[in-house]
Ligand SMILES: Nc1ncnc2c1ncn2[C@@H]1O[C@H](COP(=O)(O)OP(=O)(O)OP(=O)(O)O)[C@@H](O)[C@H]1O
């Protein structure tokens with residue numbers, strides 16, 4: 001296509017406002033797909049950072065840090081104080097102890113800003129007390145619930161023994177962080193915004209790769225049929241009729257039931273469904289091109305069949321194939337989503353839009369609408385945009401609508 | 404000069420119409436029915452000498468283009484023999500580079516050029532692929548050829564739709580010339596053009612023939628053009644050659660009733676005798692041609708004989724053959 005005719009094409013394309021909008025929307029989706037890892041606030045594939053406390057949170061809620069419990073042994077031996085952790089895991093909270101004069105010991109929690117649910121010190125020596133703490137009716141356990149300050153002071157009217165060991169237990173409350181789930185979370189506590197962005201990435205990749213592979217395969221077969229005619233043509237076209245006669249989703253389900261799930265298998269299933277559209281279109285347009293005199297001229301110039309088909313016929317069929325490609329991207333995306341929705345598409349660890357819709361489906365009646373609705377809206381917009389784009393391209397290609 | 408460059412013997416081509424392979428199969432085995440067959444070219448024999456121009460005339464649908472395509476080697480024959488400089492055509496066509504010696508110029512200036520290719524590639528592609536010119540020198544080569552057909556050098560970078568009908572036809576001629584043919588088939592090469600442009604293209608073809616000594620087969624339904632261009636003329640009717648003679652002889656003394664009718668229908672400027680006889684009747688369907696002599700439903704000289712017997716080509720004078728049962732040698736005027 002020359003530059004002038006491309007400009008003409010662009011001008012005619014732009015005459016339709018919906019076409020321009022859908023092109024823009026499609027490009028935004030492609031942008032999202034490419035830059036999903038940069039745009040997404042979290043990595044939804046990273047299962048280690050998921051916490052169930054975040055599950056099913058509505059739009060705009062903040063991520064919670066779950067409360068912790070820290071235990072330390074505090075050993076006092078002739079005035080020397082040592083703190084030994086009693087809980088094996090690493091925690092954000094830590095406990096320290098220091099002397100605050102004769103017969104006085106301070107146990108403090110780091111960081112001081114942490115909101116504590118309780119602070120307990122066990123095994124206090126006889127006579128020692130903690131201000132503001134409740135003693136266990138039987139055990140020598142002293143507890144402050146919801147302490148105001150982050151330290152407790154152990155004092156004794158009598159002198160403390162030379163050596164003794166305390167057990168201090170601090171429990172912190174669940175804590176809000178600055179991280180906001182802008183579109184809420186799903187039932188695994190996954191950030192929906194990130195999951196949707198990565199879902200768009202999967203949808204766009206699957207759509208492009210599957211529709212592209214189907215285009216190459218189907219077009220090649222269609223051109224071959226058109227060139228060979230006769231029996232080859234009849235066989236290929238009967239196969240096309242057969243494929244077109246079966247419901248696409250059913251073929252997809254059958255293939256994935258046999259192969260198992262995964263991105264490459266979904267792509268394969270879509271290619272097996274879609275090649276027939278391209279084969280039919282490529283064949284019919286190639287047939288009409290083959291009847292034109294420039295093809296006879298090419299044969300008279302003794303060019304090879306491959307060259308005639310690829311260099312002469314194919315470029316003249318390309319506009320129609322591109323239209324089909326655009327429409328089939330949308331079809332591939334919706335098929336991948338449908339298969340994932342039905343649970344045979346992609347694995348649970350890599351949620352696509354269809355699977356997000358499916359996983360939210362069971363919560364939609366308990367007012368947890370966001371898990372299904374947001375991916376659904378995104379999917380809808382994406383498919384409508386691709387379809388409008390394809391329709392516009394088809395209109396531009398239709399000579400009857402040409403003025 | 405009188406060496407034979409091309410010869411066709413009993414060349415025929417039929418088309419199965421309105422059927423698919425599957426239908427053929429079921430028709431053949433299940434319904435025991437033969438598919439409908441259209442004999443577009445029926446036992447045509449002709450020769451072409453080096454440097455000679457042979458005209459082919461006939462009404463629309465009489466098989467001229469089918470014959471041309473068989474001669475050009477882009478349509479297989481159903482039966483019959485073709486020879487190029489004495490060599491069997493199939494083995495000749497297998498040597499791709501030699502097969503370039505036979506080229507064709509097409510009728511439709513719109514569809515005969517690939518709309519997606521620039522003129523430079525349309526003209527230069529085959530020459531490069533077959534190694535006639537190195538790729539590095541193809542541009543100069545194409546510009547040279549375009550100059551020969553009267554197109555400016557900057558045409559190289561342009562697309563077919565940027566040219567007029569006459570210019571496109573020049574591109575088509577340049578494309579054929581670019582592979583250095585010895586024989587050129589022009590299938591109604593000027594039919595789609597304006598009269599003034601027709602004259603230019605015909606003059607161009609005359610120039611080319613004079614400069615390169617090409618043998619040409621010139622197909623047309625315009626008798627004036629044929630008379631102007633051709634050394635000999637073959638007249639076709641429903642797939643068969645009915646008369647073949649030197650141009651001057653054919654126009655001066657046509658013998659076959661069909662040729663006479665054609666010539667009478669031709670507008671004459673110096674028409675003294677007004678022997679006006681419109682060709683009566685429709686052209687019969689080539690699918691179901693009349694028995695015996697195909698021309699009998701329209702022939703003024705028809706006899707019973709003509710319904711039954713197929714007239715063979717007979718020489719009525721040296722170099723002048725026709726296929727009529729009732730016109731005998733030396734009884735040309737009646
Ligand atoms: N590929 C084909 N399949 C079936 N029938 C064909 C095919 N090509 C030509 N024919 C038929 O063969 C007959 C001769 O066609 P052809 O094109 O050779 O005629 P023509 O003399 O060139 O006519 P015109 O002057 O209109 O170009 C016509 O009846 C046509 O319908």
Ligand code: SF4
Pocket residue numbers: 659660661696697698699700702703704705706709714726727728729730
């Ligand atoms: S053979 Fe008979 S029908 Fe045919 S052209 Fe001669 S006279 Fe006429």
Ligand SMILES: [Mg+2]
Pocket residue numbers: 467468469590591
């Ligand atoms: Mg024709």
